[in-house]
Amino acid sequence: MLSAAFNVNGMLWRTSPAATELETVVMDWLRQLLGLPEGLFGVIQDTASASSLVALAAAREAVPGLDARQRGLVGQARLRAYASEQAHSSIEKAAIVLGVGQEGFRKIPVDDEFRMDAAALDHAIAEDRAAGWTPFAAVATVGTTSTTSVDPVPAIADICERQGLWLHVDAAYGGSAAILPECRHVLEGCERADSLVMNPHKWLFVPIDLSAFYTRRPEVVRAAFSLVPDYLRTPEDGLAPNLMDYGVSLGRRFRALKLWMVLRAFGREGIVERLREHLRLARLFREWVEADPHFEIMAPTPLSVVCFRALFPDHDDEGHDRLNDEVVEAVNATGEVFLSPTKLRGRTALRLAVGNIRTEERHVRRAWELLSEAAAARRP
Template sequence: MHIPLEAGPTPQPREGDMDAEALRHYGHQVVDWIANYIQSVHTRPVLAQVKPGDIQDMLPSHPPSQGEEMDQILADVERVILPGLTQWNSGRFMGYFGVTSAGPGILANMLEGAFNVSRMLWKTAPAATELEQITLDWLRQMLGLPAPLFGMIHHNSAIANVLAAAREFVPGLHIRQQGLAGRKEIPHLRFYASEEAHSSLEKAAILLGLGLESLRKIETDDAYRINVEALDQAIREDLREGWWPFAVVATVGTTSTTSVDPVESIADLCERYGLWLHVDAAYAGVAALMPEKRWLLRGCERADSLSINPHKWLFTPFHCSILYTRRPQALRATFSLTPDYLQSTEGCSGQAINLMDYDASLPHGFPALKLWMTLRYFGYDGLVANIAEHCRLARLFADWVEVSSDWELLFPTHLSVVCFRAHPWAIQSEERLDHLNERVLNRVNASGRCFLSPTRLKGRYTLRLAIGNLRTREEEVRLAWDELHTALRQELGVTPTLWSTLRQGRLRLLSFSDAPAKPNNLLP
């Protein structure tokens, strides 16, 4: 610690907020910094080039006793924070699901921070409540979903809310009032999803006290869609064995492959057995904006609830997950709880909705603002054009894989995610292929030039290239392809000259001379 030789005047505690002139000065500075950051994000390593503990080591272990100047704070954002971030906003980020925090949403987040409201009751933020309703109805119309649908925005997946409402919807359980503990008269509850469903289902089961055993995962077919006959059989088995089935979760656009469950057939089963049907269309749902992809939401009009995440593929900053439902009364019956200090007469009218009555968490800010500004900025035509371009780029990459003798597709590409792996003709062992692809991926990501993520399909280690960022252009996709080739060559220990010769089929490595030939386009 530095100790001055002579003590100066005793610093006075900083009281009150930053004055308007200082806010204006630093606000302009931050906006300029953000614009420069977005403009140059492609020049930064996509994967953070730090080790665990590096960020902590760059910061003091004790909080400041006196206020610090904003110049120093902002300088530390550049010095400490930025190098410790994986650049999700880069066009070279192609892992998980490619996302974009587009300009309108960034500005909306700044405005939301300035307003600092909570749309608990209608009267605590009338504009936030009503704008949310109109914005979600705009999106409903764009997607071709039927009216009426009640919608609200959540920070992230609302599956726990959905399952709680579905559980309360079952006659005679009264979980809201009496709970589950100690009630021997209630059988074990069961809900269903495919083995490709998102892990948020397990977390919801834990959170709601249902337990992981309450989720029964159903096998999938060759296209990684839930097997409806197996689902029907599982429901009948559970009924015979004393379980109480109450819900099914179908997926439109699974995380691993973007496969689409047969929602219409699942809806038939749910109607037959009286089960709540929720459709998780978090990623793929927005693709139904394109007329040729409207089939993605076929049957979803029969679902009790449907989730779509604009923060995945609608260019909106994080914490914008939409829940649509045909049964808002079930959510309200589950979560409505109004203490004396939140009593309000406005919520009794048809138009003045108190959104806190439909959700388990408080508070919510003004999440609709960023979606509203994004929809207005791009318009329907702009949104469709960008989503269509992402699908084109994914198909282009898949074409490169299909014609290569060193790589293979592991699932057809119908949206903006490509599932593939390296498969040199000389390697036939699945174990060796798994290790090779894992090493290739680690090399690519460690370079910082682009970022991809893996999954497993039928046990096979699979690489995923996910396109969804507005800044991902054809040159970024080409760069990823070149990086993958370079990493594969390095893993096989082949020089660039020899690699070129091998790929043209003019030479065989002696160690691989007895390996069988591998066809160019090996599909599952």
């Protein structure tokens, strides 16, 4: 409410020094909480989709001799970016927006735990180079949307270094886990990434929207985006950051205040306590599913999302898909809980995601009751 009511526009340092300064401060606090290296440049974007678009635009800017900013892409080398087949659609969308195109985006297969197969990435890059493509970026996901799987970032970083690709990490949801000492490993290798996004509006209790974008190479991001007409020049140029230089939009809301509020209100301990409880609730739900012969688990549960489905005797895969779709619709129609399904290896999986600051054990228990009832109603 305050952030909206102050009606600050932080496009330039001069238009709201406080908004820019506070953004710098809170992004550094968050960096420390996540255990990311000192010296990373952080800037707030509206969404992870925008952050990943900025990352891939910077990756394109970094391709030697391309100068897409000046010359566009027509008649130029054909660029290719890579992410796992479980990566969020925002990565492919960024490729579309940047003129790389869907053909310039290659999906890399995953292993049986839905993590990118790093050897397959290496192979794809070599194959594409031989076929005349210019590989330029790879995106690793820490906490995929469907199952929260974590790609092997250290191995992907090795490949990117060797092959000269920009490494972007999409930790939009999963990054928050690194605040817990016992989960710090989820960001292992990310200190080598050229850029990384994590979303405090996903699993860090900040009201939407607020996406934290970090980069080791702010000068490349700036080279991709900075365009300063006469009416935006100020005496502070070159002395203080103008955050409009690090993304698409000129006008910028006072989002930093929302993150400041959450960090100050809960502190590290308060955040750790709540995230840990979410992980406990997810494990608890998983135990209920595992113990019930009428349900089965569909994927590992590294973080706070459980993928599962109800089982129906005498039904084939299509029958299971149809009935599980019905179950989730029936449960959602109660208005008490809301789950969204996904497809895993072609089959419908239901997802119970714990991440809201108000979610308690009684809510998870109620979700399980509703699911059990809806599934039982569809068995003979």
